[in-house]
Amino acid sequence: MGITTAWAISSHDDQLIEKLGPRIRPLVEAERDCPDARRRWRHWHRNPLPDYRTWWDPYGRSSAEEAENLDCFRELTACGEHVQKLYDGLSPDDDFHLVRDVWEETADTDVMFMSVQSKDYAIASLFHAIGPRRAALLPGWCGNFLLTSAQVREALPRVERALTFTAEEEAVARDQNWVGYDPDEESVLEGPLRVWRQAVGAGLGLCGVAVTIW
Template sequence: MGITSAWSISTHADTFLDTLAPRLLPLLAAERAEPSAQRHWDRWQRQPLPDFRTWWSSFGRADREEAEALESFHELTAAGDHIQRIYDGLSPDDDFSLLTDVWEGVKGSQEIFLSVQSKDFALRSFFHAIGPDRAALLPGWCGNFLLTPAEVRETLPAVERALTFTPEERAAAEDQDWLNYLEDEETVLDGPLRIWRQAAADDRGLCGVSVVIC
């Protein structure tokens, strides 16, 4: 059965962060505290995956360790059950919704990076394309975070290091980003840094979430 996923990074004023923080931060902490979470992360840090074009052709014949490394990476980069609640519903007593309260509150494309993918996760392609060393420079957990304006400014230098490439590095990253983009669609290699810089310039916070939407 197929899925449709979305990874969004949106900018917000302090007043809205005060509304979002008590809802999202506990979910983020719970996601990171899952017993398997650090294990999957540590494995990817130790054992980056090869060219994605080899995964389905060679991994079916590969040894058990290689197959388990791929499965672990897929678990790491899939939408987590805790964060998913920000989209599916927090509780019967709280009708806050990622769709209506976060995404529909964005005033224009300059305030959000959004990648919607069918049968795939944008975060998965992004992480594989940039590799574990660069991914380790990003705040939050696996594309999910909530940052105040001060934290956006504090983290921008590390995000710049993670997502700034030489021409050769850029070509290598693009080669490992398997997502297909429409004309003028922002890629996972461009959108996150663009929105980080925008938030820092506008003195706004950032909310990042990776979820399944259907």
């Protein structure tokens, strides 16, 4: 069965960020603190993957070690079950919904990034393209975070180090990023940093959420 996923980074004033905090931060922390997630993170750092075009061997010739490395990475970068509740519903008696209460409440639609993918995950493509060392500089956990304007400003130098490249580095990253090349779609290598810089300039906080929407 196919899936459709979305990774969005939306901008909000600090008042809304603090209002969202009790709902979103515990879910992100639950994703980050999950022992299996931490194990997969460490595994990926020890075993970064080769060129993505070598992953899908129709003849099943991959070694057990290669298959384990890929499975760990796919599980790590798939949408997490805790943050997914923001889209599916937190509880039967809570009508909070990610689209209405977060994405549609963005302070400025120009200060927003969204990558919608069919049968794929934007975070997987981004993380593979930039590698473990750069991915570790990004706040939150695997694309999920909720930051005040002060925290966004404080994190900007790390985000810039993660997503700023020399010409040679950019060529390698673009070659290993398999999503975001539709003319109307902003690349995962460019959109997050653009949004971050704009949010700092506007004095806004940011909310990053990766979910399965279908």
